[in-house]
Amino acid sequence: CQTGEVAADPQLYDQSYLSPVTIGNSELMLDFDTGSADLWCFSTESPAVQSAGHGLYNPSTGTELDGAFWDITYGDQSAASGNVFADKVVVGGVTATKQAIEAATSVSYEFTEDVASDGLLGLAFSSINTILPQPQTTFFDTVRNTLAKAVFTVDLKKGAAGSYTFGYIDSSKYSGAITYVPVNTANGFWQFTADGYSGGGNNASTGRGGVAIADTGTSLLYLPASVAKGYYSGVQGASFDFRQGGYTLPCSATPPDFNVAIGGKTFTVPGSYINYAPLRAGSSTCFGGIQADSGIGFSIFGDVFLKAVYAIFDDSGSSPKLGFAAQ
Numbered sequence: 001c002q003t004g005e006v007a008a009d010p011q012l013y014d015q016s017y018l019s020p021v022t023i024g025n026s027e028l029m030l031d032f033d034t035g036s037a038d039l040w041c042f043s044t045e046s047p048a049v050q051s052a053g054h055g056l057y058n059p060s061t062g063t064e065l066d067g068a069f070w071d072i073t074y075g076d077q078s079a080a081s082g083n084v085f086a087d088k089v090v091v092g093g094v095t096a097t098k099q100a101i102e103a104a105t106s107v108s109y110e111f112t113e114d115v116a117s118d119g120l121l122g123l124a125f126s127s128i129n130t131i132l133p134q135p136q137t138t139f140f141d142t143v144r145n146t147l148a149k150a151v152f153t154v155d156l157k158k159g160a161a162g163s164y165t166f167g168y169i170d171s172s173k174y175s176g177a178i179t180y181v182p183v184n185t186a187n188g189f190w191q192f193t194a195d196g197y198s199g200g201g202n203n204a205s206t207g208r209g210g211v212a213i214a215d216t217g218t219s220l221l222y223l224p225a226s227v228a229k230g231y232y233s234g235v236q237g238a239s240f241d242f243r244q245g246g247y248t249l250p251c252s253a254t255p256p257d258f259n260v261a262i263g264g265k266t267f268t269v270p271g272s273y274i275n276y277a278p279l280r281a282g283s284s285t286c287f288g289g290i291q292a293d294s295g296i297g298f299s300i301f302g303d304v305f306l307k308a309v310y311a312i313f314d315d316s317g318s319s320p321k322l323g324f325a326a327q
């Protein structure tokens with residue numbers, strides 16, 4: 001029975017969190033993403049102009065999956081594509097002897113520019129894996145029957161290293177009880193329903209909740225437009241800046257805490273997490289950690305929320321469930 005733990009190292013402004021993964025005989029830094037189901041990495045097959053500065057997977061240690069290819073486009077329109085190999089993957093001591101490795105032959109500029117990241121490790125449901133003609137399993141699905149318990153946990157922190165565990169829940173990482181909610185896997189995400197929100201100018205509306213996904217691969221907290229608007233109505237100097245594509249606020253502001261009701265329990269995102277990052281280095285205007293989920297179709301509980309809680313992704317029972325506990 002395997003169990004393991006791996007660090008989650010924050011990048012600048014907690015834009016993403018990277019974890020060391022051994023693939024074949026290379027160690028790469030991957031962005032664990034509960035919002036997608038492809039394990040892809042820069043490779044010796046990637047064009048040099050796209051892969052400069054990145055760690056590369058060398059498929060010579062793997063076995064090519066003949067005729068298999070992959071092509072993924074994320075919600076923010078970043079994209080990557082390539083071919084597929086089977087190789088050994090080790091994450092925090094947990095070993096998948098034969099894992100589908102999606103070697104990139106093309107990536108969009110967002111990934112080229114993010115030189116600290118060598119690729120993504122998807123932890124959503126394998127039903128949305130993009131490999132054709134035959135979708136393959138995520139790392140978690142590949143190893144889950146060998147784990148002591150078919151769970152993984154997420155402990156992200158603001159501006160500090162957190163961790164992912166596989167196969168066990170670490171009671172030292174949370175306080176109080178874990179609140180579990182059911183997961184709807186129809187869209188391949190860790191999708192749940194939030195009961196309601198409060199905080200900022202929202203003190204009034206807490207009743208209305210909505211459909212949301214728990215997504216470690218997304219930096220911010222995307223909420224219903226009315227909730228985001230209500231929150232910032234309580235923040236001096238905040239406004240929707242259509243040129244920046246979202247809400248901005250003075251970097252000098254200390255925004256109010258934001259509360260989310262899930263499974264009858266309230267979880268609080270400290271206001272400081274919502275003063276996310278300067279628009280560009282040295283700017284005194286910051287981009288908000290809460291943004292509207294307009295056009296997405298559901299809310300996204302990204303890192304701004306996840307770094308305020310301990311999250312349990314549990315597929316050990318008859319149907320998957322999500323657990324949240326105070327950190």
Ligand SMILES: Cc1nn(C)c(C)c1CC(=O)Nc1ccccn1
Pocket residue numbers: 033035036074075076077078217218295296300
């Ligand atoms: C930011 C965003 N906007 N919209 C419409 C969505 C759906 C997102 C979330 C997103 O795209 N996350 C992501 C991006 C790259 C890699 C992994 N996850």
